[in-house]
Structures are given as C-alpha cells and as structure tokens.
Amino acid sequence: MAVGLYKLRCFANRIRSDQRSTWRQLSVEQALHLYLINKHHWTLTQAIEAAKTEFDLLYLLHHELLDFKLNEAESQPPKQWAHRFAPESDLYQHFEQQDPAG
Secondary structure, X not given: OHHHHHHHHHHHHHHHOOOOOOOOOOOHHHHHHHHHHHHHOOOHHHXXXXXXXXXXXXXXXXXXXXXXXXXXXXXXXXXXXXXOOOOOOHHHHHEOOOOOOO
C-alpha cells in the first residue's frame, strides 16, 4: 500500500510540474482531480465526490499507477528501502531503471 500511495503522489507531482500551466500551481489533490476530469469528462464536483480520499484515488487511478514508472529521482526513497531485501523484490517493477547490481 505504501508504494501505491508514494506512486500516487509522484504521479500528481508530475502533473503539477507541467511547465505549460505556469499561471497556477496546483495542489496534489487538484492535480489528481484535474486528471480525472480530463480522463472521464467529469465536472469538478463529480471528481471531488468520486475521490474523497487517497484510497479512492488509488482505486480510480489503478491502471495508470500500474503503468507509471518512477524515474531515478523518484525511485531513490523506495530503492533505499528495497535494498534491504533481495534484488528480485517486487518493488523493482515500479522503477524506470532497474537496480544496477541486478
């Protein structure tokens, strides 16, 4: 569950860091609601109602998060944790670059 929540925040941060929308810095929650609005053609009210918690967002964005790979900078915190386990740890499937030792 922790990896999913971490990936959700990284996913939101990538949306937030889109340089094309320089007029407003979105919060994590706003970025995820905006993604849902664009994906499902929902209104803001519908997006807010559907995604009241981070767990709702994990459910609604399940497929996106399965396909989402953490870049090198994003992967550092979970990699530090994963190195306590065998290199074949399930965590490595979430990284763009695999463990250099593996």
